[in-house]
Amino acid sequence: MEQQNHSKQLLLQLNQQRSKGYLCDVIIVVENALFRAHKNVLAASSVYFKSLVPHDNLINLDTDMVSPSVFRQVLDFIYTGRLSSFDPVNDHSVSSLLTAACYLQLTELAALCRRKLKRNDHTPSSSNKLTPVSSTSPTPNAHPSGPLRLSSTHLRAVHQNRNNHSGSRGANQRAGQEEKLREDLSEEEVFTSGTRCASLSPSGGGRVNGLGLGLDLSKRSPSGSTTTDEVSPSSLTQSSSPHSSSHSPTLPTTAIAKPEPRENQGQPANPSTDTQPRTPCKRPRPHREAFNLGAVRKELPNGLAKGQGEPGGDKLVRDNSVTPKLEDGEVDGEEFGLDQSEDSSHSGSEGGGRGGKGRRNGNANYIYRQPQPGFEPGVGDNLYVCIPCGKGFPSSEQLNAHVDTHAQDEVHPDDEEEDEEAGIYPKEEDLDPDDPADEPQHLCTACGKSCRDAAALRQHEKSHWLNRTFPCNICGKPFTQRGTMTRHMRSHLGLKPFACEECGMRFTRQYRLVEHMRVHSGEKPYACQLCGVKFTQQRNLLSHLKMHASPS
DNA sequence: CTGGGGAAGGGGCCC
């Protein structure tokens, strides 16, 4: 017995699920566009993806090899077995697809493209002859009559992927492998025995390296998995270092009790440590916090949903410049081009339930996406889009040049107060040499400012690299530190590696998990020395103390 | 309706 069209129906269902983002567990980043898909489907279709998806939830593709529009076609092909929205007569279109298929080791698609090219080549009416391989548009020499050769860019891409994953390997070994690859692999082999390439890039070949910024966003959970691994209580204990007391200058410092290290819980030396029987999380919201990449999409259905409680939610700005025809299955980077003055609407996978109201801190007034006059998103060849301003450019070089102008604009002259708060002091000429308090500080060679120590100086000097050097590739929001930006991007993508083994709630930071675990343990290490009320969070104690400080 | 507590998110900063 055999059910007719079983496989077809199955694929149809999967494609429908993809279009809705249902059960999608991986995001593929192509330039500024994000696509969601199912790991199983990708792994079943592509050796390249097969080697990556077990390790990564986020895969960044080499934009030299595949563009967003081409990858859309590739994804459609994977899920339907058809090529719908591309011009089969246009050799350039076919060869771009072939390049992508080769890169992604989609053997069937590559063969299809090659056949198509061959057919076009033999069709007298075809006016679009195979375009020569250009340096800017790396395409394998796909002439049908001869053996396909890997372009240098292609080899470089393979090499690059290997480098991304073989940090422990020696450079000599890598060089040797590349040499061996050059010697051993013909294009045909790459097509037909992709496992060979995959074996050279054992894992994470396309791991998102910070979406082009050299970052690894696919943070592992402590036990090594990014998806379901949980944190053992023992690991929590080890990592749960006691907080140093935070002393607000306006608050009585004696009111803040220093929590006892957890290791000492058996000896209740600190009366403020209140260990109670483990209790369930009062408000577990797995629906909101679940580690589900689909949440990224859910948060902004169609890219137009307002954050809950956003008074200015209609400020959302989007365009389709990168992927002009946005489909349901895509998590296009453009969808995140929100006006961050209504911050928090992007806050991870919150599902809009929290943080929806306008926030006043941080860079809340920074407008990230204001379409520029004269810029028509999605029109023409302006596929390279500056996320902060929405302007499109025909080439990455032009975009980069444009981005530089943003960076120059972002040097803020009014940083005096901030610098003082950060331990950065007035210029040397402003100091009194006779005052012992004005002993030579750590001087910034760029501006002469004096810092209290080497660390502060290092931090200050970074500001000369251009303030906020690290823009988020998804929303464009700039950050002063790469690590902060990386952390921010995790929240965009719902990457929450730290899971509570009690309730399954997940967090982007381990410290948050440690904090959260006190909900279950009942531990309230922060006691008000004025009234004795205990808190699980230090910040709540501080809020409480403010209440004491301003009786009303 | 209001205020306080609980729990959680984000960014900045330092090590």
Next chain:
DNA sequence: GGGGCCCCTTCCCCA
């Protein structure tokens, strides 16, 4: 680059 911590903030619940 990541961890840890601080601060600000929001949202929900409840008295």
